[in-house]
Amino acid sequence: MNDIQILDCTLRDGGYINDWNFTNHQIDKIIYSLNKANVDIIECGYLNDENGLISNSTLFKDIDSVDRIFKGKEYKSSKKVVMINFKDFDIDNLPNKSITYIDGIRLAFHKKDLGNIFSHAKKIIEKGYELYFQPMITKNYTDLEFLQMLKEVNDLNPHAFYIVDSFGSMSLNEFSRYINLADNNLNESIYLGYHSHNNMQLAFSNAISLSLSKLNRNIILDSSIYGIGRGAGNLNTELIFDFMNKTFHKNYETMPLLEIIDDFLNSLMHRNPWGFSPAQFLSAAFNCHPNYASYLINKNTKHIAEINQMLSLIPEDKKISFDKNLIEKIYLDNYVASMKNSISDDFEIDKDKKILLIASGTSINDYENLIEEKIKTNKYVVISLNHKSKFDTDFNFFTNQKRFDEFVNQIDLSKSVISSNIKTDKSVFSVFDLSEYNCFENQIFINVALIAINLFFKKNFTEIEIAGLDGYDINKIENYNYNETNQVLDKKALEEENQILLSNLRLLNEKISIQFITPSIFKNELKLKIIGVIPARFKSSRFEGKPLCIINGIPMIKRTYEQAKKSKLLDELIVATEDERIKDYCDKENIPVILTSDNCLTGTDRIAEVSKEKHFDLYVNIQGDEPVIDPKSINEVISEYKIHQEKYIAYNLYKIIDDETEVTSNTIIKTIVNEKDELMYMSRLGVPFNKSKNKVKYKKQVCVYGFTKKALDVFSSRSKTINEQFEDIEILRFVDMGYTVKMKETFVDSIAVDVPSDIKKVETFLSERGLN
Template identity: 35%
Template sequence: MNKISVLDCTLRDGGYVNDFDFSAPTIRTIISKLGKAHMDIIECGFLKDVDYDENKTVFRQVEQITPFITPKKKHSMYVAMIVTGTISASKIAPRTKDSIDGIRITFHKKEVDEAFTLGYALMDKGYKVFMQPVGTTTYNDIELLALLEKVNEMKPYAFYLVDTLGKLYAKQLLKLFYLVDDNLDEDITIGYHSHNNLQLSFSNAQELIQSCGKRNLIIDASVLGMGRGAGNLCSEILTQYINENIEYRYHTELLIELVDEYISPISYIHPWGYSAGYFLAATNNCHPNYVGFLLNKQTLNMKQIYQILKKIPEEERALYNEKLIDSLYLKFQENEVDDKEAMKKLRKIMNGKDIVVVAPGKSVVDEKEKIHEFLERETEHFIISVNNIPDEILPDALFISNQKRFHQIKKMHGLKDLSFPVIITSNIDTGKEIEYVVNYSNLVMSDTMISDNACLMLFHLLIDLGIDEIFVIGFDGYHTNVERNYYAKQLINSSDREKLSKMNKHMKKYMKKIESHLDVHYVTDSMYDPKKEKEN
């Protein structure tokens, strides 16, 4: 009879969600509970030639993993993963009774020879080796059969089918499985690693279990499906299915404890799971990171994301290329216009006035009194609101650089009924003539993390208009708790929390450039206020 094994990859594949930062006590607890739950294979993290941090599941040496897995559970195998090219075999110590038992090697097509050289070296050091080609679905039948010949000659512990794009239906998966099953040495286990873009991971796992015959099978899963993008198959769901339909083997209640105590709290800060965007990634045969990049821009609706994905060349879709998607995004946004007349008119209406920029930060509501006190001063203000119309501050102009915000404002307020002019960047499809349209491409930053941040774009516009001093309200900075980022719930965007923290660093750095051209006064509390930095 074949053996069905479950490999839990929470600490490795799940680590992409939180930059592998679990904390040392949490890593130890997760590994211990997975062992007590009788998980067959526990993946402890990556092996990479990088600086080691004991709080992260990226290890430089096999010996650094040993304290986390001691004492080892007899019924569990402990493994780590190497991405081909990130560490050499010479830096991996030989296997001992206390160390990890196996190493998974993941590789792209162009890295096959390098991956097999590494695999042979690790087998010589006593490790069970798992060969895991990235995106098995990108191999045609001839390429896959040629790869299987090399695998049969090597005789590793396991060979993997990897649905990187999360796009396989059962019929397609079984066709691939039977091709491998018919041509792979019977002593080599087949593994299956899926992503859940189309919500098929669990149903496909059931199909494989029912179809694998005498072949030993490993199915990857993670607690609560933890994994970037749409996430993975859930360990607790898979183990419960095996308990009820094959044999009682796992203490699934311990996995639920991990969900409650450790994994759910991570999901609140770094969410993952099914979304329309990741559906589009799968149906367009695109790596999910392309969609993640576009979603984190927070400027596009799903129709526009779909249009950009369609422009990715077929040969570039399966493997993520950030430079490519950034260039396609910027090109999509560009729509050159002659804005000389618009700029001339803007200079005229702002001339001689104190320019006040109102961003949509929560301080617009939290610091109401301070704002009103400032606006009641006996100076002539020209208030420009950014991508929003606050309830208690009447702007003199509205600046919109974001297609999603444009549609929101149009739906809520109607552009015809506004008592003040609207300044639109040329990337926005307004559907009709707007008086003040300025070139998008003149205002964007070269830094991809913040390339078209609306406030920074407006600051650039004001510099181009010859403004040398501004007052800012609601330019708070990004909190990982997204509800603290905007004064109104309808303005909240879903975003990668990790990226929000990084954006703050990039914004602070860029604001120094802005402030070399523009005297910026912070009316409300802001993370970017240099005075606040000095106080801290």
């Protein structure tokens, strides 16, 4: 019997699963185990001079990077080879074999490169390497083309010539035909290799057939541990070892391979699965690139019969290489296809109510109480997206055929709104034309949240609140708040979907305010929206009507507004008052103003009321009685928030006290912070008490605050806390409740008008600086 050798390509083909991110330790362990298992040939990885690395990868920059693996180690029983994809590595940079540990080069190429490949192949042989000549997609060659290639291969006389079943679709009859053509026409000295993919589970049976056939030459069978490889994977090394041992009395050891599976590959498979799937079966059935079927299945919107129909639309000349633009067009054309006479878009919503979209992310479970509280206010139209929500929703909104079919018997169809691409014989509340809403600024999308947001934007809503749009966590198996059995696990597909979501959310957010009320990976990626709010209370106990008091001929509220407007970091600036007189003045001066209730006890309560009407990421409390406020202080609070965002519930400033009389003044609030500038306490006393001999640098509060939406919700959810009551300092409410407030040192100061006599201080300040 002629010799049959096993070439293991775990480190090369397995790289399609983890982007060739094998650690040096893993590479060493796999090679050690393969050598111990007596495998004939170890394929170490790819050579790629542009994208290759020198360490912790099997995508190698050069031969030196491969040699580092073997330096000082004894691996005598197995040959070592690496693969070069045509044009990925400059053959001129390949050193002579005499100075490297590598025995052979596998040269892979496509049919279109056949005219240029032989000159490169000759260079490899001239440098002393065994050449493994590997034309991809053998089925792409007619018998005549195949025979002509064999003639040139004989002139080249490589170490091995390969039959490559790239799509895993080669039937036994087809396989046998190519084997016979090769065996009867190749020089007898040339090994015949077989590289299989396992789309239709034919790798093992074809390998057995080849090993049992009586050829005129030696054979090489490619395999990988656990069948690891792109898509459906490859022939399993451990299985072919066992067959060879039992059939031909070989001495392969399977236990070292099983240990690799147990130690490493088993967990990798759970994170990044490979093996048989409907996508791999369909790609083989249509004899097309597997990425076509994977692309359609990972969209997770169409049933397999529809995917089958879409694959049939791929032209023959486009099947070999993956054309993303082509399959995207086929998919989108199919996705938006609808019967126009089925459209009954009478989905109109009360404009006096807000929109709350309920997506299907797992954050819903953690923020259930928050969502329930919003719903109880009866201020929202609540809409679930592509699932049956656990909440009492006003409408069910579906754009996904698979999701609709999954939930159709669980939802109230009389409250269901579906897109025109969904096929059903059920009667629903409304059917809208998908083609009207799945495109925004020339960007086409299929995500239900994007479609819903765009729909409400086009219906003239200015704000949307959304819960459960978490974004896909590629390291989690469960990305849904319900038991979803049909999930996409392909990490690259999930990352791509996140990017599509983010880019389109950014576009939509420029036109309609998108407020995430549960955690989302997208929230911090969108442009932060920041509003400055100037609380202006007319009924001040110490100075009634002070917002309208005149300072050098100009009412104080206007001075404060004009100063705050100098901050370029505010997206909006507004006065919040309970008094019609202040509102009337602001309206007359074209100062944006909102009328709040008369029962707000503090300026923070007033801003909390504003937050119920206006949705922003940060609400900056600008004291209405500080007519010479420095806009730098506003910018400092905003800049600190942009660094830390939701890490802290609120933001505030402090300044080192220069005037010692302020330390004992109970109108000056002293601040204690930790080493991270986080608020520990505030007091009207001169704290901290100094028992040491060192001089204390006392800090005073500068009354510019930055509140997150959560801070305002928390603040308004309860009455004054114990220390807040004692000290009469609002921000202590957060400290008492266990929240962390971020402080920042500032070097600017201001003048507050608490009593009528303070007006003179301000006028003197203005006069000294030559200001009006």
